[in-house]
Amino acid sequence: MNPDLDALKPYPFEKLAALKTGVTPPAGLDHVPLTIGEPQHAPFAAALDTLQAHLHDMARYPATAGILELRSAIAEWATRRFSLAAGLDPNTQVLPVNGTREAIFAFVQAALDRTRPARVAMPNPFYQIYEGATLLAGGLPLYLDCRAGTGFRPDVDAVPASTWRDVQIVFLCSPGNPTGAVTPLVEFQKLIRLADEHDFIIASDECYSELYLDEGAPPPGLLEACATLGRHDYRRCLAFHSLSKRSNLPGLRSGFVAGDADLIAPFKRYRTYHGCAMSLPLQHASITAWNDEAHVRANRDAYRQKFAAVTEILAPVMGFPAPEAGFYLWPAVPGGDDAAFTQALYAEEHVSVLPGSYMGRPAPDEPGRSATGGDNPGAGRVRLALVAELDATVEAARRIRRFIERSASC
Numbered sequence: 146m147n148p149d150l151d152a153l154k155p156y157p158f159e160k161l162a163a164l165k166t167g168v169t170p171p172a173g174l175d176h177v178p179l180t181i182g183e184p185q186h187a188p189f190a191a192a193l194d195t196l197q198a199h200l201h202d203m204a205r206y207p208a209t210a211g212i213l214e215l216r217s218a219i220a221e222w223a224t225r226r227f228s229l230a231a232g233l234d235p236n237t238q239v240l241p242v243n244g245t246r247e248a249i250f251a252f253v254q255a256a257l258d259r260t261r262p263a264r265v266a267m268p269n270p271f272y273q274i275y276e277g278a279t280l281l282a283g284g285l286p287l288y289l290d291c292r293a294g295t296g297f298r299p300d301v302d303a304v305p306a307s308t309w310r311d312v313q314i315v316f317l318c319s320p321g322n323p324t325g326a327v328t329p330l331v332e333f334q335k336l337i338r339l340a341d342e343h344d345f346i347i348a349s350d351e352c353y354s355e356l357y358l359d360e361g362a363p364p365p366g367l368l369e370a371c372a373t374l375g376r377h378d379y380r381r382c383l384a385f386h387s388l389s390k391r392s393n394l395p396g397l398r399s400g401f402v403a404g405d406a407d408l409i410a411p412f413k414r415y416r417t418y419h420g421c422a423m424s425l426p427l428q429h430a431s432i433t434a435w436n437d438e439a440h441v442r443a444n445r446d447a448y449r450q451k452f453a454a455v456t457e458i459l460a461p462v463m464g465f466p467a468p469e470a471g472f473y474l475w476p477a478v479p480g481g482d483d484a485a486f487t488q489a490l491y492a493e494e495h496v497s498v499l500p501g502s503y504m505g506r507p508a509p510d511e512p513g514r515s516a517t518g519g520d521n522p523g524a525g526r527v528r529l530a531l532v533a534e535l536d537a538t539v540e541a542a543r544r545i546r547r548f549i550e551r552s553a554s555c
Contacts, residue, residue: 152280156273157503164488170495177541178497179529182322182390182472186447186534189392189440195433196397202425209417211241215428218435219401223386226354227369231377237406238379240413241423241431244398245352245385246274252383252402253278253314255415256346262311268299268318270504270523272350275316287312288506290522297324297466297475301336309343320353320364323504323528324475325468327357333370340381346408349384352400355391355441357470358449364470368404379404390472391441392434399423399431448472451531451538458542462549474529475501479549481525489552494544501526 161180170176210216216235223239224232233239242248249272257263259282267275269288279286287308289299298321315336319328333349340347349367357363371379387400402409416422423431452468459465465476478486483500490496505523531538 147281149281149283153277154273157499160503161487161497161499164484164500165491165497168488168492170491171493174495174544176495176497177533177537177544179531179533179538179541180497180499181532182530183395183532184390184393184472185532186393186444188394188396189434189437191437191440192388192392192394192397192430192434196426196430199426199429202429205425207422207425207428209413209422211423212425212428215241215432215435218432219403222435223368223384223403226363227366227372229368229372229377231372233368233403234406238403238409240402240409240416241428242385242400242402242416243421243423244389244395244400245350245387247398247421248385248400248402249274249316249348249350250278251416251419251421252348252412253282253284255412256408257282257284257313259283263313264308264311265314265316266299266304266312266345267316268321269506270323270501271316271506272318272322273504275350276506284313286506291321291324291326292522293466297321297326298328298332301332301339306343309339309345312343312345314346314348315340316348316350317367318350319366320351320357320470322353322471323473323499323501323523323526324466325471325473326466327364327469330365330370330373333365333367334374337367337370337374337376337382345381347382349382351384352387353390353471354386356445356448356472358445358452358468360442360445362469371404378406380407381405383408388431388434391444393444394430394434397427397430397434399427399434447535448531451535454535454539455529455531455542458539458546462546472531474531475526476529477526479552483523483525483527487527490545490548493551494548496541496544496548498545499528499530501528504528 216239220233220235263284264287265279265284266287291297383404389395463476501523505521507521
């Protein structure tokens with residue numbers, strides 16, 4: 146077996162299951178999980194109708210590049226959404242993929258040059274796939290801490306040229322998981338200039354981009370930043386998007402990669418051998434989803450309602466950054482021990498949350514790390530995924546507050 150498999154860290158949910166082993170929650174309380182970022186709102190019905198109507202296409206092999214109608218729908222959506230004056234060429238700058246998770250992992254395997262130093266920069270805390278893909282590709286992660294002092298965004302200014310020299314890929318996640326922080330256009334632009342200076346690829350994970358709280362302020366994206374710089378070839382830049390959160394279709398496993406045609410072409414060649422083409426019924430369902438915005442606006446409205454209700458309940462007892470987008474809260478826990486808080490909350494209130502330290506990494510001091518050194522930037526916080534329906538989410542928030550207030554009185 147590949148010895149690099151031994152370098153993989155336990156997945157956060159494996160660690161959470163171990164933490165809860167042997168703990169018996171109150172039998173009289175239904176379990177409310179706020180752990181996995183799996184949307185529980187109803188999936189976009191019209192997409193499912195289209196899927197059903199095209200089931201007969203299961204009799205055909207799909208092409209790696211996807212059908213032109215899907216690539217065109219994606220290009221048109223991205224052009225509208227991110228004000229891309231030059232648009233996207235559906236034949237060379239767009240590639241349908243089976244969700245962002247699969248595409249992110251595969252892209253690192255295809256892009257990393259193992260014949261020279263291969264560092265991959267990523268926000269810390271982070272989505273586990275960035276790290277796992279890096280390790281299995283023979284690379285070395287460079288963790289860029291996301292702390293309150295930098296608005297929970299990576300401080301790229303703290304990374305010296307001597308470190309950038311070995312970086313081949315930089316992952317961004319905006320809106321951020323788990324923090325909800327949004328990368329401003331000026332920070333995208335700054336990173337693009339650094340990519341030109343140090344010759345690395347920017348991979349922007351934007352799967353939460355359509356879940357934002359201010360309807361008048363959609364989060365900017367990497368391709369949008371390219372357009373503002375007149376960089377219409379999107380050189381060194383790729384954006385990853387998905388229907389999972391936007392349209393409540395995580396099981397569809399449908400997304401896309403868009404940007405630099407010189408990166409898309411070899412990635413498509415890699416995927417042809419990888420054998421991961423999206424089935425035709427799923428492609429047709431995806432076209433329906435990308436072509437409709439009404440259901441996405443309704444989805445945002447539902448999340449806004451939950452954020453407002455949960456914030457009112459929890460703000461008096463927990464401190465957290467005001468989320469700009471996504472569906473997570475990132476509160477600090479009383480006492481600072483996120484694992485102990487998680488375990489006790491489950492034991493007493495039958496509510497599951499994810500310890501923030503499970504999503505971050507401590508590391509020795511190195512350029513680009515914060516002044517606090519090697520401590521875990523996720524420690525002392527928990528991630529709350531507000532994905533359940535309103536009543537269940539509100540009930541969970543009330544139980545968390547009750548738990549905190551009861552603990553404080555002891």
